[in-house]
Amino acid sequence: MKLGDGVEQALHSVAMLAGLTDGGVLSAAALAEFHGVSTSYLLKHLQALSGAGILETFPGPKGGYRLAKPASGITMLDVVLAVEGPAPAFRCSEIRQRGPNPVPGRFFDKPCNISSAMLRAERVYRAELAKTTIADLIDELTALxxxxxxxxxxAFVAIHERKTSREAQSKG
Structure with a gap:
């Protein structure tokens, strides 16, 4: 199974956003710069994460992104599904029913055993991703x-972190 580059970028971005101070945000451009990726490509995934309720978006010149909930409440599966969508990675198109010398339809009453095996594997894969939170990833990295x-x-966050106007006004 191959996941798109957006999954890696999204996971790293969410982990980085977990380190912001209260009221802090990072722009898409700053996140892209830190990870050495295309801003426009990353922006697409940040928008998907916002739509899934993982990130909060603050528009405007001083705007950016921050986590919408604690890192302990965001799983790797949440991020993968936000970026890749909920559809299974394997999609059976029933090619067993094509080609020459067709067999009777009764052989196709049950789902394809290849499809069934792939979907069982995906359930295990998704269950593993659901067990690991962004906070867990940060703890593992901290230990290493x-x-x-x-x-x-x-150092990067110290230079690029912005305070949302709401936070800046309440402190001013």
Missing amino acids: DDGSIAARGC
Whole structure:
């Protein structure tokens, strides 16, 4: 199974947004710059994440994105489904019923056994993704990091994080 590049970009972006301060946002351009990806391509996925209720969007020149809920409440499956959609990765088109020398229809009363096996595998795959939250990923990375990865991210966020106008007004 091959997932699109958008899934990787979305997962990394959501993980990065989990490190923002209260009221902080990052622009799509900043997220794209940090990850070395196309802003327009990433923007499409950020919009999908917003539509799925994973991200909050703040429009305008000082706007950007932040998590709509805690990182502990967002699973890898949530992100994958937001980007790739809910349809199964394997789609059976019943090619077993095509071609020369057709067999009687009674052989096709039950779903294709190949399709059934693929859907069982996808259920397991999705169950595994549903077990892992963005907070879990951050905890795993923190355990492996000697401080270098955190320092890189913190330095970037310190320069690019914006406060939403709502937050800035309440502090001013």
